[in-house]
Amino acid sequence: MSDSFGKTLTLTTFGESHGPALGGVVDGFPPSVRIDEDFIRSEMARRKPGSTSLGTQRKEDDEVEILSGVYNGMTTGTAIGFIIRNKSQRSADYSAIEHLYRPGHADYTYDAKYGIRDPRGGGRSSGRETACRVFAGALAKLYLREKGIKISAGVVELGGVKAEGYEWNPPFPGPLYAPLNANLDAMIGKAEEAKKDQDSVGGIIECHIDGVPKGIGSPVFDKLDALLAHAMLSIGGVKGIEFGSGFEGARKKGSESNDQMRVVNGKPVFLSNNAGGILGGISNGNTIVFRVAVKPTPSIYREQMTINDRLENSTIKIEGRHDPTIVPRAVSVVEAMSALTILDQYLEESCYGK
Numbered sequence: 001m002s003d004s005f006g007k008t009l010t011l012t013t014f015g016e017s018h019g020p021a022l023g024g025v026v027d028g029f030p031p032s033v034r035i036d037e038d039f040i041r042s043e044m045a046r047r048k049p050g051s052t053s054l055g056t057q058r059k060e061d062d063e064v065e066i067l068s069g070v071y072n073g074m075t076t077g078t079a080i081g082f083i084i085r086n087k088s089q090r091s092a093d094y095s096a097i098e099h100l101y102r103p104g105h106a107d108y109t110y111d112a113k114y115g116i117r118d119p120r121g122g123g124r125s126s127g128r129e130t131a132c133r134v135f136a137g138a139l140a141k142l143y144l145r146e147k148g149i150k151i152s153a154g155v156v157e158l159g160g161v162k163a164e165g166y167e168w169n170p171p172f173p174g175p176l177y178a179p180l181n182a183n184l185d186a187m188i189g190k191a192e193e194a195k196k197d198q199d200s201v202g203g204i205i206e207c208h209i210d211g212v213p214k215g216i217g218s219p220v221f222d223k224l225d226a227l228l229a230h231a232m233l234s235i236g237g238v239k240g241i242e243f244g245s246g247f248e249g250a251r252k253k254g255s256e257s258n259d260q261m262r263v264v265n266g267k268p269v270f271l272s273n274n275a276g277g278i279l280g281g282i283s284n285g286n287t288i289v290f291r292v293a294v295k296p297t298p299s300i301y302r303e304q305m306t307i308n309d310r311l312e313n314s315t316i317k318i319e320g321r322h323d324p325t326i327v328p329r330a331v332s333v334v335e336a337m338s339a340l341t342i343l344d345q346y347l348e349e350s351c352y353g354k
Helices: 038-048 091-097 107-114 129-145 184-196 224-233 327-350
Strands: 010-015 019-026 062-068 080-085 150-158 203-212 238-243 261-264 265-269 286-295 306-307 313-316
Touching: 038 129, 038 327, 080 107, 080 129, 129 150, 129 203, 129 327, 150 184, 150 327, 224 238, 224 265, 224 286, 224 327, 286 327
Parallel strands: none
Antiparallel strands: 010 019, 019 080, 062 080, 150 203, 203 286, 238 286, 261 265, 306 313
């Protein structure tokens, strides 16, 4: 099992949903970056359980205790160790389904691979693991904003209702973390309806990365879009990704899809951004734009058909505290993984003067 992400900048995490704590180590982070505790706290607040009326009612402070790598509020360049303690576990909620495989979860595949699993909230495969990512991503954002690189994401579709008539003017307000648009109330209504029906809905998150200099990324296996895709698909519940015009671009002609260029005031300018800011795996200086598809929360309160670990047919009704949609809380995770990916590449290619 790999618990590490990145090359030059690495994040290694540990912990389970219902264990005593989560935590990790960020290695390769630059020195002399001031730790903005208020900013980190606000990033953690967007993801933490109980942060939105559309999410789980599990309450966690998600206060991060930094163990190393920071002195007098500044990073020292050494490994940044941290811990996030779990305070609101209710493991008894899972005792009745210990031997059952929850539909839509990793229970069956985890058992098939390892022959043992932690049934309490999914253990290591729980979405709670992403708290560590958001903290590390907040650190990455602190460095990137000093370089003029800004990352923002928002919900642009929920339960099949698309956001319409909006401008990209982050930060976006809760509870949905979506841009203000004509269908915002209908989008929120889909989540509330799913909650009332003991069901769940999925959606689409769009992410913009502004200020990335041209020339970041590689043309073959380490394409920047490939690295971002890896980062996004490592997030639990993400089942698809597209850049720029994405799948819609497959329906265009080359004359419609190509981002034509002109020189304006002595600088190259793209007349469109169908490529989403990346050409041949390398950033072109435009805003990097991509969207990820997030599936409906698999934990629902309806009775479903399943099997147990003795390979007997059964049914299951999941208790506990669950999100009718995980999409709003995933927004901060998408931003965090984007920040870690961009900073990793930025540091790796710093020798090129990027």
